[in-house]
Amino acid sequence: MSDHHEHDHARTFQPDHPEPTSDAALVGVALRELLMEGGHYTVEEEQAMIARMQGASPENGATLVVRAWTDVDFKERLLANGAETIKEMGFDLLPTEFTVLENTQTIHNVIVCTLCSCYPRALLGMSPAWYKSKNYRSRVVREPRAVLEEFGVDLSDDVEVRVHDSTAELRYMVLPQRPSGSDGWSDEKLMAIVTRNSLIGTQRDLNV
Amino acid sequence: MGGFEAGPVNQNEKDTAYWEWQIDAMIRLALDKGLITDFAELRDGIEQLEPQDYERFTYFERWAKSLAYCLLSKGIVTQALLDAKISEIRERQARDGLR
Structure with missing residues (x-):
């Protein structure tokens, strides 16, 4: 259950922005999911980092x-x-x-x-x-x-x-x-x- | 690139898409977690890009490719896993429809 929850979060994109489709962008999206699945960082850490960067x-x-x-x-x-x-x-x-x-x-x-x-x-x-x-x-x-x-x-x-x-x-x-x-x-x-x-x-x- | 001839500067502002913020966060977290050592390492990844790719890619696409290069070189991810994940994302996008 928690896996499913994580997975959904990891896929969330801001609704008013399109999902990336270029080959190069998908490398980034894929890398992000692999790093999360590998336990290198969590969705919560990502959201905190984005909030910090958007705060500047x-x-x-x-x-x-x-x-x-x-x-x-x-x-x-x-x-x-x-x-x-x-x-x-x-x-x-x-x-x-x-x-x-x-x-x-x-x-x-x-x-x-x-x-x-x-x-x-x-x-x-x-x-x-x-x-x-x-x-x-x-x-x-x-x-x-x-x-x-x-x-x-x-x-x-x-x-x-x-x-x-x-x-x-x-x-x-x-x-x-x-x-x-x-x-x-x-x-x-x-x-x-x-x-x-x-x-x-x-x-x-x-x-x- | 400094000193090359080029055209007028397009001053239009462009919003940062959420997936671009995610790439940005991934780079910073990769630094924080020690997956990459410093920006010099990332710059090395950027320098691995073919000149035509460098021109063609957007800013965050370049960072994504650079980080992939760094993590592949270190064996933190493998090409096979990366390719499989990209296929999975493409299938997901095709199934869900792009917004």
Whole structure:
């Protein structure tokens, strides 16, 4: 009986999403069922992991940004020792190095992973499809200004663009500049203007 | 891939399907449980893909194929079991009808 119960659970797909049918996707589905049948992990563990991963969103990154804007000591620590400072804030980073990159009047940072698609999942959630796309990964290191222009980022010539190629061991997040006109704003109001793309670097100016 | 010529970036957002979250969870659990050592191992699996497959597969399809490569190499699963399971899933899908 319990076997049957497990089996049904293992087959459950979200109703509004189609079941996978491609050969490659079925390899994944089959592997999952084999690992579960082999006792390597349970449906409950899977559901807990999915909930944990779905729980991460750009709000996490925005929390760090707002604290950095409003607390100079924190900002210094965040820039000097990203991983440790982020863990102190309670975000469950993988055991990786982490560097927060500060945008300034003359520096704009943008992140990519040319090798695969490493992304600061704990702070930004699931990466957007374009971040994982061949076109973004190929071109942002070669012609970052052109790619940024596609995203609506208008950079003057005196702004230096720094492209940071993430790895499995080292992840990045961009610290966007606090916009003028946001003096005296509450943390909640500041949080609301920090976008996912500004944390990746495909947006520069935040909308006040 | 970095530095290659390519077209404009398609900025459309795409929802992650539930089966893709399941692949994602499987990778993380495989790491947690020590079935694979680290991301470098998975990357090695990705590098085993034929270039045309790399281009053709979606993001989570690549991870699925990579994990399969890693676990097959280590003997944690066998090709025969994997093939049998895939046939079983195909039959099940044909019987239940695809939603």
